[in-house]
Amino acid sequence: MTLREQLREKISAAFYRHGLLCASYPVPIILFTSASILTCCYPLLRLPLPGTGPVEFTTGVRDYSVPSHEPQGDLGERPDWYRGPPVAYIQQVLVKAAVSPWDSSLVTVDVFRSPLGRAFSLLEEIRNHVHSDSLETLCLQVTDLFPGLRRMQSVLPEHGCLLVSPGNYWQNQRELFDSDPDLLKTIQKHEPQRPAELKHLLFGVPGKYTGVSHYNKKKVVTYTMTLVLSRYDARFLGSLRARLKQLHPSANCSLRDDHMVHVHFKEEIGIAELIPLVTTYIILFAYIYFSTRKIDMVKSKWGLALAAVVTVLSSLLMSVGLCTLFGLTPTLNGGEIFPYLVVVIGLENVLVLTKSVVSTPVDLEVKLRIAQGLSNESWSIMKNMATELCIILIGYFTLVPAIQEFCLFAVVGLVSDFFLQMFFFTTVLSIDIRRMELADLNRRLPAEAGLPPPKPGPLRTREAPPPPRPSPHTITLQTPAFRNLRLPKRLRVVYFLARTRLAQRIIMVGTVIWIGILVYTDPAGIRTYLAAQVSDQSPLGDPGGGGLPPHLGVAPVFRGGDPTSTLGINPAPAPTPIPDNQSQGHHGSSRVGPLPEAPPPSVPQITWGAEDEEGWRRLSFRHWPSLFSYYNITLAKRYISILPVIPVTVHLSPQEAIETRHPQDTKHPPPSIPKVAADIQTDLTLYKVAALGLAAGVLLVLLLFCLYRVLCPRNYGQNGVTHGRRRRGDLPCDDYGYSPPVSEISPLLLRGHSMDIECLASDGMLLASCCLAGQIRVWDAQTGDCLTVIPNHGLRRSSSSGCWEQRDGWESVSGAAETECLGSEAHGSSISGDGLSEGEGYPLRRRTAPSRPTLFTDQPDLTPLIDTNFADQPPSHLCTPPREGFDFGGLVERAYMEHEPPSASTAGTQATADWESSVWAMELRGNLIAAGRSSGKLELWDAVEGSLRCINEDGVSGITALAFLNNRIVAARLNGSLDFFTVEINKPLGLLQYRGAPGRGSMPPSPCYSSEDVISCQLTRSVQCAHQKPITVLRAAAGRVVAGSQDHTVRVYRLEDSCCLFTLQGHSGGITAIYIDQTMVLASGGQDGAICLWDVLTGSRVSHVYGHRGDVTSLVCTTSCVISSGLDDLICIWDRSTGIKLYSIQQEVGCGASLGVISESLLVTGGQGCVSFWDLNFGDLLQTVYLGQSSDGQGVRQLLVLDNAAIICDFGSELSLVYVPSVLEKLD
């Protein structure tokens, strides 16, 4: 055994054990696998989402300098894109404005009209700010808008500073703003074209935070003014910041302003780039579709396909996760390489695995099926994986970084894919197969056929099985009633619903989603609520604070306290230096007046929180690229620097708001303003409702679960019929406990022969075998019962009468008077009528085993055993092995045969030659056995009664081959001559009136002879020197006899007139195998390894191929292909019409060369102690059936396929009858 084979076996054994493990503990293994997938994917959480999300980098403002273009060595954390000046610096001025205190006389428009109006003065302030430089010199000068954006010309600035603010809606002109009757309409006007984008751009905060709407409960309006600078001038910005803060101080604003964020934008994926990407994905999906389409013969095709896709996808995720874990950050564009990774990893293994598992015998236990399927494919899987790894490793050494990274991912992905295949997919497959098996079991119950399913709706009702494919040997297990059952459509819909449990599943899924939504929304709400509470109340707990910072959204309970004093006394501590505090006092004092009369909840509070610090984060990440893209500036692969925001707080008095009111504003019907006071109340009720809903959901789920449990048998996974018919211990095991693929096909051993079986013949009903000892046994091909034994020496010649007298010691019935004398020379027939055995009926059907010999009344004389006449041994014992001498069983048997009291002495001298002539060829038709002996005699035996019916001694040369067709027998002799015999049946006239022929007409053309018939065998023609050399093969079919000889030629004779039609020349060696069938296809194989296909009608050669190194030992044809086996242990399958080799199967060394075709697609070959079944379409080994426990030494040399899907093969001195139902079941 070579190292490779050892490795192969080890791998196979390991896979077998693994398959057993997986199928035994499916749930723990799936849990384990899911856990490991999640663990491996965990590092992915830290990755930015794949795609074109921007990357940020934060630096300090104080020591900022424009980074140089050259990469600097020591900057570890500095990203490599942070080089050179940015495209622009973004300075945002975040304005929060509110009319305070809120007066009940105000209308909703006042919430935002006057605050927005303040933008214009702020703009003026910014534009006119001068500090050594004016804004004009610093800001980013833009030119035309992008040509496609003419509509936005009125809104976006052109030919000047890029400074956007809500004022752009009114061309930055206060007059237009003031005369605008409906602000919201103006704002919304631009929406349809660019949904929501323009509003975001101009306001600089997401729409819902702006507060520009009629339903603004907080009554705070937020907007930004975005200033885009091309240069960074710290002094200018500093003074601008100071100035704005001075003008509009933000009390208690704790925003940090010492950080500058640089945002790097990756390459944008345009539509043009998307097209190739989409194409690759389409190809990928087509690939997945075509791959998963091949999954077949499983319970749930979709489930398995999903499992396969999940396997591949999660292996990819695992590979990325693992690579990230070990510090490899993926730099490739994930979306782009993903399809290629999937294609590289592939779904093939999964499919191969599935196919292998489903092609194991269905009646095995699931565990064993999985294990077998795994171990069958183990070698190819390992080999493929090794090859792929090698290829990828080669790719790794291309030293191109991108390819290296791809290869790295692919390697890790392959390994994790293997892991998942082995654990996840195998387990899923085992579950699926188990389900299918249960389905099959239900299907096979014939009692249920045609009846409505015995259990109501939610139980599994099996779908009607697909109609079985017509196959000659398909064994259908369903009753025809079930097959014809056509359910009405309505019922089928109901069954479908019941089968898939659609309603339950939808309800379950709906509940789960609902609960998920509840859980998702509720805690978040509670959390924010609690957080708000805590932040509100924390100052109370602060012993040193002594007051209430007014900037916090104080609950109204505390409002009535002493807000004004705290405002004045305790400004909120701010980390940033607030230049001027006095305006706050001013504001505070301005609030003093209205406060007492204003209802407490009506004071809008302006709060500054951490979320305002980088308000731009709340915008879409495409905010800045789109802004710049309007001016045809791309940010792809470049970065911008966002400066700390300048907070501006504006408080407006109600008088101011009323003054700026547009006349039309009051005409609007005041929309119902929800009471602010009710906010908390509604919140509380909301939470109550949510809690109730949660409880109800949990209750519902529990209820459904209980219902499910009650209605569904919970144990349909375990309660199936246990398939413990065969345990592992029963099987031939290797020393490491690995049992070869288990088969439920148990061969039926036919024992009885004492020596190796030499000839085998069958006509479908009967089976005749002849062993080297010369004993012929006839078996029932259906049951394997031994019907008749024809011993070698039950034959006596009574020299005086010239008749053959046959005394059958076994047949007590016929022992009465059944003696037949057949004239050997004259071919005449003389009836030594018996007529007494009439009562036996049809001998063919007789099942009763012949009664045992009455040995004790009739003891044989063993003296002839002492045979000293060695010189008489004919030298022509070609096939008899020397061990014959030791086979006393045979001798003793012979002695029993010989025991023939009256004539033994007279027979002695003449019978010796006959004893030693062995049977070289045998054929069986009807109930006649034709046996050709080495002495040249042709004998016809009655197969059922074991009586000799006829003998012909015309030839002296040994008969090497026989063909028996209809009533013709063709015998090929050792000297190359070919004899044609005709079998004639003469029914005794006297018997005809009694017996008629009831039922005989039903017998197939092979005639059946009753024991009364007188059968004669006449030599009609003898073709001397049909071949120059011995004839090796003789086949007859379709009225033709084909003889192949060692003289390299094949001759075709017509059976009727024994006329030679063709001499086919083409081989360069002796002919060793011939196949001819009813369709006149003739194939011949020779010692030169060539196979010729001939047209029998014309005698022309159709094709000529060389397939084997050495003799062609066997040839079989199906309608589409030719199968040949040779001495080189190769089985080749050829396309019959073209003569092209489809594939070949390498068999083990020294195995038998016997072949048989059971159906169009099922090939059976004999091996060492086993027979193997192959799928002809794919060349897959379907099953190997071991004939015996000790499989070594004896090969199957002959193999016959019977009509009833059974095969007969010889196995040493035994015959094996193998029925192949389970393999055939696979085929339907």
Next chain:
Amino acid sequence: MSVTLTAMSDSTVTSSQQQWLGPGQMPRPSRGPYISVITNRTTNLLIRGALLFSVGVFLALVLNLLQVQRNVTLFPPDVISSIFSSAWWVPPCCGTASAMIGLLYPCIDSHLGEPHKFKREWSSVMRCVAVFVGINHASAKVDFANNVQLSLTLAALSVGLWWTFDRSRSGFGLGVSIALLATLATQLLVYNGVFQYTSPDFLYIRSWLPCIFFAGVITMGNIGRQLALYEYKFIQEKTHQD
């Protein structure tokens, strides 16, 4: 198992190829509607050709898009025109060429008498197309150190493609010869100034072009063979029915 078997049979096929005397000609069943078979044949051929043509045009458009390097603007007003950025005659040329190749492959197979039996499945074909697009992708997107490395890598990838999905000598030979022809044609076109490459490094063209051509020929051949398999099956069924 099946893979090893096919591999083995494949190797034995190549070893026994020299001894073929000729394609077997089984007598075709003469009865039956011969005319309809003929028309079916031609319509089949036309359908196959049209399919291959459209696949070729589509791939040409998509891959050309890959090759066109440019700055991506956000709202390119000419997205549609950028798809057709190359001259109008390029996609039809590619389509015609692919149709010819796709029809030529099964034809040559049947003439040589060795039908392609290796991995005849649509999933394999899809895989092949995906790898082909990937090769194009790599040639367009991956930054290589120099052109030699790029060309060598692509050549290796192309040969790998052939080995993975084709493995027939006729396929290899046809691929190489068509690739050489196409390269020559491109050289002539560029020489005559019909169009040009941005940075030619192999006379007038990019040196990876032959590899791409080769991979494309293999891919189209694969598709063509798979399509021809349908016709074969169809005819077989037809004869069965007859």
